[in-house]
Each structure stands twice: as structure tokens, then as C-alpha cells.
Amino acid sequence: MEIVSDISLIEKDIIEKFAAVDIGNSRLKLLYSNTFESFAYNSDFNISIENYLSNLPNINLTFAISSVNSIITNEFIKILSNHQNFQSLPIQVYLEKQNLVDFSSVSGIGEDRKLGIIGGLLYAKPPFATIDIGTATTINVIDKDKTFRGGVIFPGPFTQMKSLNDSTAALKDFKIEQSRSIIATNTADAINSGIINGSVGSILFFIDYLRENIINQENIPIFITGGSSFLIRDILEKYCSNIQYKPYLVPLGIMKMVTAANNKLF
16 A cells, blocks of 8 residues: 555545546556555456455445456446445546547547646646656647647556566576666676667657657657656666656546546636
8 A cells, every 4th residue: 555645636525425436458556545555467366356345444435447458347336236335437437528638639549648637737737748667658649729639559567567578488487676887797787778778778869859750849758657667767867957757647638538527627
């Protein structure tokens, strides 16, 4: 369990009535009150979720759900139905109606990318960019007119490592960890450097491109989030002074969407 001080950015009435659920490719993340929990998709997943729900206060509570994983979503809603006072709300209903950000120029964008941008509105006025480092790494940008201009997607650090383990005969059972040096003297360190520093280099390239060709502004805020961001954040901050670590960007984006709907802002 993690304590979320940034929950103060959300109205108290919303905090008491709603929980934010971010269902990703590898984990389910849940923000309720001022606490954040993360549940891996392993053999204990259902039991862990049931135990968590059973320990919540016996109040009417709506779980606003963003998902890129329909199988886990259905499983979560099934477990949720065992609790009479709990109900689910697909955040997609609000995303289709919202006017906080103009997403009309981009097609097929996932809910998590949209909500990361919306979460960023809690911290800064556009333009800004978000970097979400998880199963995939996504870089997303919004301009000064609150128009989403698009972004890029490439495999996250653990996905890159899994690909090497699965696709090569000689490179098996290596584990990803923070890189100790750029030029390595053994295979394990070389792999880690390639994945970690290669990801940093890719991110810096795209940030420079956004500044020069999309936003035409030098020091835009850049919000980094995602479960694998701990591998890259420290190195990235050495080269980019305007990086801000916001670990709960997507769940807070969900809560901002709920707040806007509750206040009839769209």
C-alpha cells in the first residue's frame, strides 16, 4: 500500500464516493481514498482482490474503471458483484463525452494514454508531455490549445527483456535492473545498459522532436509515470531538467474525469 498525497488535488466529495481502477496489461492499479494498491496478474490475483475489497468500509462505493485488458476487467467486475454496496462504472462513458482535451485528430488511442494526459491537467496547463513506462512505453503530447497531437509507442524495459529471453538461445534468464554503466564488460550488464540507456536515448530523441516540431517551445513540463519508470527516471532526469515524476497520473486522471462529470462540466 502506498500513501497518495496528491489525492488532495481531487474534490473531497469525489474521494469519498469513488475509487479509480486502472487495468493494464500486467497489473491492476487501484486508487481509493489516499491509498494506492497494485495487483499483479498471478495465481493469487482473485484472492488478493477479494481480500482488498472485503477490508474496505461497508459504504456505497463506485469503482471507475479504465481498461486495456477486457479479460481482467470482466474478472474484476465479477468479484465486485459479490459486494452489495459496490458498483462499477466504465470510464469510457465519460471519455466519449468529455471536452477537457480534444482527441479528435488521433484514432485508436487507448484509455490509459488519454487519462494520463487528463491527469496531467491537474499539475500544469498545456502544453506538456507524458511518458508512461510499463509493458509499453508511450510518449504523448498536448498543445497549448488542449489538442492531443499524438505520440509514440515502443516496448517497455521488461517487455524488451522478455523478448530477448524468449527469442534467443544464448541469452536466457537475464533479469532487468538499473544499469550500472553505459559500456559494459559482461553480458548481463550489456543487456541492461542496452535496454535502459537505449530507452532513455529514444525518449530524449522524441522529446527533442516534440519541442522542435510539434510544440515549438523549449521547457514544457514532462510527466513520467508507469510501473517501470523507476528503472529510467534517475538517468532521464540527468539529461532533462523538466521531468516530473507523477506515479499516479492515470488513476488521478480517472478521478478528474469523474469530478468533471459530477460537476456537469461536459
